[in-house]
Amino acid sequence: MRVALLAALLAGGASVFAFAPFGLFPLAFASLAVLAWLLGRAGCWRQGFALGFAWGFGAFIGGVSWLYVALERYGGMPIPLAALAIALFCAYLALYPALAGGVFVALRRRLGLAHGLVQAVLFGALWLLAEWLRGVVFTGFPWLAIGYSQTPPSPLGGWLAVVGVYGVGGLVAFLAALVASAASAVRAWPAVLAAVVVLAAGAGLQGRPWTQPVGEPLEVALVQTNFAQSLKWDPDHFADVLQVNLDLVREQFGRPAPPAITVLPETTLPTLLERLPAGYLEVLAQLAREAGGDLVLGVFRRDEAGRIYNAAMSLGRAPEQHYAKQHLVPFGEYSPPLFGWFYRLVDIPMADQTRGAPDQPPMLIDGQRVAINICYEDLFGAELIRALPQATLMLNLSNLAWYGDSLAQPQHLQIARVRALETGRPMLRATNTGMTALVQPDGRVAGVLPEFERGVLRVQVQGFNGMTPYARWGDGLALIVALLVIAALPLSRRRV
Numbered sequence: 001m002r003v004a005l006l007a008a009l010l011a012g013g014a015s016v017f018a019f020a021p022f023g024l025f026p027l028a029f030a031s032l033a034v035l036a037w038l039l040g041r042a043g044c045w046r047q048g049f050a051l052g053f054a055w056g057f058g059a060f061i062g063g064v065s066w067l068y069v070a071l072e073r074y075g076g077m078p079i080p081l082a083a084l085a086i087a088l089f090c091a092y093l094a095l096y097p098a099l100a101g102g103v104f105v106a107l108r109r110r111l112g113l114a115h116g117l118v119q120a121v122l123f124g125a126l127w128l129l130a131e132w133l134r135g136v137v138f139t140g141f142p143w144l145a146i147g148y149s150q151t152p153p154s155p156l157g158g159w160l161a162v163v164g165v166y167g168v169g170g171l172v173a174f175l176a177a178l179v180a181s182a183a184s185a186v187r188a189w190p191a192v193l194a195a196v197v198v199l200a201a202g203a204g205l206q207g208r209p210w211t212q213p214v215g216e217p218l219e220v221a222l223v224q225t226n227f228a229q230s231l232k233w234d235p236d237h238f239a240d241v242l243q244v245n246l247d248l249v250r251e252q253f254g255r256p257a258p259p260a261i262t263v264l265p266e267t268t269l270p271t272l273l274e275r276l277p278a279g280y281l282e283v284l285a286q287l288a289r290e291a292g293g294d295l296v297l298g299v300f301r302r303d304e305a306g307r308i309y310n311a312a313m314s315l316g317r318a319p320e321q322h323y324a325k326q327h328l329v330p331f332g333e334y335s336p337p338l339f340g341w342f343y344r345l346v347d348i349p350m351a352d353q354t355r356g357a358p359d360q361p362p363m364l365i366d367g368q369r370v371a372i373n374i375c376y377e378d379l380f381g382a383e384l385i386r387a388l389p390q391a392t393l394m395l396n397l398s399n400l401a402w403y404g405d406s407l408a409q410p411q412h413l414q415i416a417r418v419r420a421l422e423t424g425r426p427m428l429r430a431t432n433t434g435m436t437a438l439v440q441p442d443g444r445v446a447g448v449l450p451e452f453e454r455g456v457l458r459v460q461v462q463g464f465n466g467m468t469p470y471a472r473w474g475d476g477l478a479l480i481v482a483l484l485v486i487a488a489l490p491l492s493r494r495r496v
Helices: 002-018 026-039 045-063 067-074 079-111 116-134 146-150 155-182 189-205 235-253 280-290 340-344 375-379 381-387 408-423 469-473 476-492
Strands: 212-224 261-263 294-302 308-316 321-324 363-365 368-374 393-398 427-431 437-439 445-448 455-465
Touching: 002 026, 002 045, 002 146, 026 045, 026 079, 026 116, 026 146, 026 155, 045 079, 067 079, 079 116, 079 476, 116 146, 116 155, 116 189, 116 476, 146 155, 146 408, 155 189, 155 381, 155 408, 155 469, 155 476, 212 235, 212 437, 235 261, 235 280, 235 294, 235 455, 280 294, 280 308, 294 363, 294 368, 294 393, 308 368, 321 363, 368 375, 368 381, 375 381, 375 393, 375 408, 381 408, 381 469, 393 408, 393 455, 408 427, 408 437, 408 445, 408 469, 437 455, 445 455, 469 476
Parallel strands: 212 261, 212 427, 261 294, 368 393, 393 427
Antiparallel strands: 212 455, 294 308, 308 321, 363 368, 427 437, 437 445
């Protein structure tokens, strides 16, 4: 069993290379195939649970350990405590693949599922449900859901517009289990045929235009300010931060052909609006109005009741508009119940925030309806589609400087690619340190700035309307299929 656990741990760690920036998407199938093969030889649910846990711990300790940077380097947590916190967090995340593994072994044995195709269907359905649970329990943390690895050129990328990232994750697990069963089956052709059908359908769906262009293309300037996190909140550098933001805005709107929209990243002004120097916002608004354009920027806003929001606002030709972040980051933007002690160990600015309303309308700018999402929010596809069908563009404001030069930036850009495919809308990204980009509705990155460099990405973006199947049904379609599959398993008992 020790050898099996080590194999599961290494297979989980290898899955990280299926995601950006490496993009070796076939490794997702190979990694889960190893786990499925080990589970097929497990003698009881406890062994299945342990194998799934080992796989998950390897995947998360390799894939999201960049969270350590935020806790130790910028949060001031002592090194041993930061390392322990990350290990415990990864162990928590590993409980979900562990749950899938334990239930898979239990059902396989109880129902006597001997046929590889039926076992593969069960494994895919359980994997889908486990990843969905990870994305919703305790507000969710769906980072590194296996479906994110299947952006084009993966043939499964076409399924994202239909069943979303969790549905694609279930298909990856299904195909991986087919590979595991075919390796030891006397007759492998049913598995081969099923795999060919799923992959061919996904490849065919990639060319399907679910949404249509609407309105005229807009010229957009996406600003990457590139402030080191250690300097952004330093009072001695506050005036410099404000001046750089002002200079970048003035440069864009002062051009002979100014953009229709200039976008500054999340929390680009590192203080509450009320604490800004008098007239600062009015200068920004005047620059935009005189150029006939609009400015969207990330700010901290306090309402009449004293509640603080991580927000975005627009200034310029259109009436002033606001958006408040709805899905906050636990421990970084608010304290979950019973975890007040955590904030006594770290120093995170503006860590006591309030969640915005779930039904905020898109911003109306130059004839397009722009749905704002801030940083971590674009992990939650089922929440972003609330803005549809009204929204014609998606805009993400982010600040990943918290995580240093790590896998976080390219992984986050890949998440944006999935959201564009799911919604059939362009996803614009304005970030502090990377990766500032335009993602087209087909998941293609049409332009991106180098990480950790100050610059401006000038792009022409076209709005889209219409609805993909995922935009209509959300995760519901994939979840219903998974539950029906599990409910129907007793009917297949020893028939095939």
